[in-house]
Amino acid sequence: MTLEPGERLDDYEVLRHLGSGGMSDTYLARRLSTGRLVVLKVPLPHLLSDPAVLVRFRREAEIAARLDHPHIQRGLPPGPQAASRPYMALEFIEGRTLRDVLEERKRLAAHEVVHIAAQIADALEYCHRRGIIHRDLKPENVMLTADGQVKLMDFGIALRQGARRVTWQRLSGEIGTPDYMAPEQIQGARGDARTDIYQLGIMMYELLTGAPPFHGDNPYAVMEQHLRTDPPSLFRRGTVPAALAYVVHRAIQRDPRRRYPSAAALRDDLLHPERITPEAIALLQHHLAGGARRPWRRAVLLALITAAGALVGALLWAGAFSGLLRPGA
Amino acid sequence: MFAIADGLGGHAGGAIASAEAVEALLEHYTSPFAPARPELALRDAMRRAHGRVLQRALSHPELNGMQTTLTALALAGRHAYIAHVGDGRVYHVRGRDLQLLTSDHSEAAELLRRGLITPAQARRHPGRHVLTRALGAGLPPRPDFTRLPLQEGDIFVLCTDGLWGAVEDEEIRRVVLEHSPAEACARLVALANARGGEDNITVQIVHVGRIVPPQADTGRGRLAGLLARMILGGLGAAQQCQAETPSGVPGSMP
Numbered sequence: 001m002t003l004e005p006g007e008r009l010d011d012y013e014v015l016r017h018l019g020s021g022g023m024s025d026t027y028l029a030r031r032l033s034t035g036r037l038v039v040l041k042v043p044l045p046h047l048l049s050d051p052a053v054l055v056r057f058r059r060e061a062e063i064a065a066r067l068d069h070p071h072i073q074r075g076l077p078p079g080p081q082a083a084s085r086p087y088m089a090l091e092f093i094e095g096r097t098l099r100d101v102l103e104e105r106k107r108l109a110a111h112e113v114v115h116i117a118a119q120i121a122d123a124l125e126y127c128h129r130r131g132i133i134h135r136d137l138k139p140e141n142v143m144l145t146a147d148g149q150v151k152l153m154d155f156g157i158a159l160r161q162g163a164r165r166v167t168w169q170r171l172s173g174e175i176g177t178p179d180y181m182a183p184e185q186i187q188g189a190r191g192d193a194r195t196d197i198y199q200l201g202i203m204m205y206e207l208l209t210g211a212p213p214f215h216g217d218n219p220y221a222v223m224e225q226h227l228r229t230d231p232p233s234l235f236r237r238g239t240v241p242a243a244l245a246y247v248v249h250r251a252i253q254r255d256p257r258r259r260y261p262s263a264a265a266l267r268d269d270l271l272h273p274e275r276i277t278p279e280a281i282a283l284l285q286h287h288l289a290g291g292a293r294r295p296w297r298r299a300v301l302l303a304l305i306t307a308a309g310a311l312v313g314a315l316l317w318a319g320a321f322s323g324l325l326r327p328g329a
Numbered sequence: 330m331f332a333i334a335d336g337l338g339g340h341a342g343g344a345i346a347s348a349e350a351v352e353a354l355l356e357h358y359t360s361p362f363a364p365a366r367p368e369l370a371l372r373d374a375m376r377r378a379h380g381r382v383l384q385r386a387l388s389h390p391e392l393n394g395m396q397t398t399l400t401a402l403a404l405a406g407r408h409a410y411i412a413h414v415g416d417g418r419v420y421h422v423r424g425r426d427l428q429l430l431t432s433d434h435s436e437a438a439e440l441l442r443r444g445l446i447t448p449a450q451a452r453r454h455p456g457r458h459v460l461t462r463a464l465g466a467g468l469p470p471r472p473d474f475t476r477l478p479l480q481e482g483d484i485f486v487l488c489t490d491g492l493w494g495a496v497e498d499e500e501i502r503r504v505v506l507e508h509s510p511a512e513a514c515a516r517l518v519a520l521a522n523a524r525g526g527e528d529n530i531t532v533q534i535v536h537v538g539r540i541v542p543p544q545a546d547t548g549r550g551r552l553a554g555l556l557a558r559m560i561l562g563g564l565g566a567a568q569q570c571q572a573e574t575p576s577g578v579p580g581s582m583p
Contacts, residue, residue, distance in 0.1 A: 046342065046394045187446050188437070188454030220443055227445055 342395025
C-alpha cells in the first residue's frame with residue numbers, strides 16, 4: 001500500500017485502501033473540489049519503472065474515459081491540477097461484487113442470472129461496437145448495486161482492436177485464474193467479441209450451478225479442459241430452463257464460430273427465450289451428447305447389432321438344420 | 330563459470346536483481362567453503378543467489394517483488410554443469426549439430442510441453458514472457474541441473490530471451506560455426522536488434538579448448554586449471570557481448 005488514509009493526491013483525499021490487484025492498488029477517495037466520492041487506481045510502486053506497465057495503465061485510462069454506459073464503471077476526467085503521478089479516477093459504485101454475492105448465496109435463481117447477464121451483454125455490445133474487448137470477465141469484475149443494477153469494472157487487460165500488443169515479463173503467479181479463459185486466449189490469440197461471450201457464458205454457468213464448469217489441481221489442468229473437454233450439461237439440471245441452458249452452452253462453445261456472433265444476439269435470446277426453437281435446442285443437446293462429433297460410435301453400434309443379428313440367425317438356422325438331420329426327427 | 334541473468338521486465342529492481350544474483354552465484358561457487366563437488370557447489374550457489382535477491386528485496390521496499398532469471402554454466406574437469414531458472418538458454422554445438430540443453434520456464438513453454446499449443450502458437454504466445462520460475466520471488470525456485478561430458482571443440486551459447494525470441498536456432502548454429510566467438514556474438518546481437526530487438530539481449534559464446542586431465546585435487550582446482558589453459562594457452566576462448574539496455578546484467582568469469 002502506497003497511500004495512507006488522509007493523504008492528498010492532487011484534488012483527492014485518500015479515505016481508505018479498497019484492494020490490490022496484479023498491477024495496481026485501489027483506494028476510496030474524496031474529490032476535494034466537489035466533495036464527491038471516487039475510486040483511485042494507482043499502479044503498484046515497483047511496476048512504475050516498467051514502460052510496458054505504464055503503457056497498459058495509460059491504455060486502461062483511455063479506454064475508461066471513452067466508455068459512457070449505464071452498466072460500465074465510469075472513468076472520470078482528470079482534474080484541473082496536473083497529475084503528480086500516474087493514477088486514474090473512477091466512478092465510486094456502492095454495492096457488492098458478484099463474487100461476494102456468490103460466496104454468500106452459492107448460486108442464483110435462473111431469473112436473476114438472466115437479469116444480470118442481459119445487462120452485462122448490453123455493456124459488452126456497447127464496448128464491442130467501439131472495438132473494445134474486455135477479456136477479463138469474472139464475478140470479481142462485476143458490481144451489483146442495491147437496486148439490482150450491474151456495473152462492469154476493470155478494463156485492465158482490455159484491448160482496443162488494432163492497438164499494438166504490449167506484453168511484459170512477469171512471474172506467472174501474478175496472472176489471474178484460468179477459470180474464465182476462452183480456448184483461443186489459452187492458445188495465445190488476442191481474442192475478439194466472441195472471447196467476451198465465452199467468458200460471460202462461463203460466468204453464467206457459475207452463477208447457475210455455484211461453480212465454473214472446469215476444475216483442476218493446477219491452472220494448466222483447467223486450461224486443458226477449456227481446450228478439450230465438454231462442460232457438464234446444464235440440460236440435466238432441473239432448476240435451469242432449457243432455453244437458458246441453450247444460451248449458456250452456445251456461449252461456451254469451444255469453437256468461436258459456433259458461439260453467438262455478438263453480445264446483442266446473446267442478450268436477445270436471454271430476453272426472448274420463446275424465440276429459441278426446439279430444433280435449435282435439440283441440435284445443441286445432441287452436439288453436447290457427443291452425437292455430432294462421434295458419428296463412428298453410432299456406426300459401430302449399428303455394425304455390432306447387425307453382426308449379432310446375423311450370428312443369432314446363423315445359429316438358429318444351423319440348429320434347425322441339424323435338427324432336421326437328427327435321426328428320429 | 331559463465332552466467333547470464335535477466336531482471337524481470339522494467340521492475341525497478343530488475344537490474345539490481347540480476348546483478349545481485351550473478352554476484353552471489355560467483356561468490357559462493359568460488360568460495361573456499363563451497364562443497365568440493367562442482368554439482369553440489371553449483372546447487373548451493375544457486376540457492377544462495379536466490380536468498381541474496383530475496384533478502385535485498387525484503388530490506389528495500391522499493392525493490393519489492395524484484396526477480397531475475399539465472400542460467401549458469403560451470404566447466405570442471407571433464408564435465409560441463411548447468412544450473413538454470415527462467416527463460417535464459419544454453420545451446421550446445423558439437424560437430425555441426427546444435428542442441429538446446431535447457432527448458433524455458435515460461436507459460437508458453439509449459440503449454441507446449443503439455444501439447445495444448447503448437448510450436449507456431451508458442452512462438453507468438455504472450456505467455457512466452459510469463460515466467461513460471463524465477464530467482465528472488467516467493468517460493469524456492471527449483472533450478473534445473475544438467476551435467477554433460479565435455480569434448481574438445483565443444484561450443485556453448487548462453488543467451489537471454491532477447492536473442493532466441495528473435496533469432497532461429499538454425500541461424501544461431503550457422504553464425505556460431507562460421508565465426509569467431511567475438512564476431513558471432515556481435516552478429517547475433519545485430520541480427521536480433523535488426524528484427525525489432527524489443528528486449529535486452531545478452532549472449533556469451535564459450536569455446537572449449539584442450540581438456541586437462543583431472544588432477545588429484547578438488548573440482549575447483551580442475552576448473553581453475555582448465556580456465557587458465559583456455560586463456561593462457563589460447564586454446565579456447567570465452568567472450569560475451571551485450572546490447573545496450575539497462576536491465577540485462579551479464580556476469581562472466583574469468
